[in-house]
Amino acid sequence: MTLDRLVIRRPDDWHVHLRDGAMLKAVLPFTARQFGRAIVMPNLKPPATHAADAAAYRDRIRAALPDGVAFTPLMTAYLTDGTDAEDLARGFEEGVFAAAKLYPANATTNSAHGVTSIDRITPVLERMADIGMPLLIHGEVTDQSVDIFDREAVFIDSTLAPLLDRHPSLRVVLEHVTTADAVAFVRAHAASGRIGATITAHHLLINRSHIFQGGIRPHLYCLPIAKRESHRLALVGAATSGEAPFFLGTDTAPHTVTAKEAACGCAGCFTAANALELYAEAFEDAGALDRLEAFASLNGPRFYGLPPNEERVVLERRPTVVPDVILVSEGDAVLPFRSGETLRWSFAGAA
Ligand code: OTD
Ligand code: ZN
Ligand code: ZN
DSSP states (O other): OOOOEEEEEOOOEEEEOOOSHHHHHHHHHHHHHHOSEEEEOOOOSSOOOSHHHHHHHHHHHHHHSOTTOOOEEEEEEEOOTTOOHHHHHHHHHTTSEEEEEEOBTTSSTTOTTSBSOGGGGHHHHHHHHHHTOOEEEOOOOOOTTSOGGGHHHHHIIIIIHHHHHHSTTOOEEEOSOOSHHHHHHHHHTGGGSOEEEEEOHHHHHOOGGGGGTTSOOGGGOOSSOOOOHHHHHHHHHHHTTOOTTEEEOOOBOOOOHHHHSSTTOOOOOOOGGGHHHHHHHHHHHTTOGGGHHIIIIIHHHHHHTOOOOOOEEEEESSOEEOOSOEEEETTEEEOOTTTTOEESOEEEEEO
16 A cells, blocks of 8 residues: 555754855745754854854844744854864853764865864863763865765774764764765664764765766765765665664755856755655655654654654645745745656645
């Protein structure tokens, strides 16, 4: 029997780029329509490094919400070599910060102010471990001599494994995992309960060949870059397993069409327009729609020590056409992932 209607607890997005200004106004309604809460990335220009920056950014997000939409932004601190452990800990204890984000310097978009060497923030990490503040990691080495497809696996061996050994009680989320290596590493540490991993919809749906199908497809370029099919299958296996460490994080990362379709195009896929429908397709293809709720609505809150959302939302089997473009401002638009294509599921709102 095929399922035509799926009711799950309202999901949360544990990794999202909401940007600021006109872009924030344009993209926020999509995330807020589907998700109850979201972990908001701090890679603004300039980055949100202090609790005061994050609190002000949170106010701007709340002000940009459509009327009557209940959505909770959970803020993150952008770690730098100069992060002040006191400000960070106070921000966490006062409820401004839900977590702190580690970008190895220059690993991805707007990460130039990131940490140049993890040893430099040892006191900060010790403090975070003491107070139970999660560390969210962009897990790629930045050494340009390492092949771009190997940067996550090399990071795990060279940086993440020693980091976990050095800080045995630090809670860590390996963000947007893209490799079988990451899945195996997370599973190997699952029993400790201190490691989580987010998985995007696009990494469940594309492999690296899609980026070059019939020509170069800049809208499928993101970091970490999609890997070969065997890795995609490992990600699908992890997401649909129901295992506690794996949870939903879209990493929706909007850029204007002009910035994407350029000689040096920006990294990022914008999946927020139809995030849940995209995940539903990936789960259905794996015959695992019954595991979508664990991945989307239960495992993330459990990791973060928050209650799952009480409200239920409905997915229906009826076609959704992904918008061609999302207008940001006069002359500026964002092209959604699967732009103009028809998806099998529709998000039908609250039950
Ligand atoms: N990856 N683009 C962006 C961030 C992510 O690494 C990420 O979290 C972005 O544009 O902010 C991307 O490809
Ligand atoms: Zn990242
Ligand atoms: Zn991201």
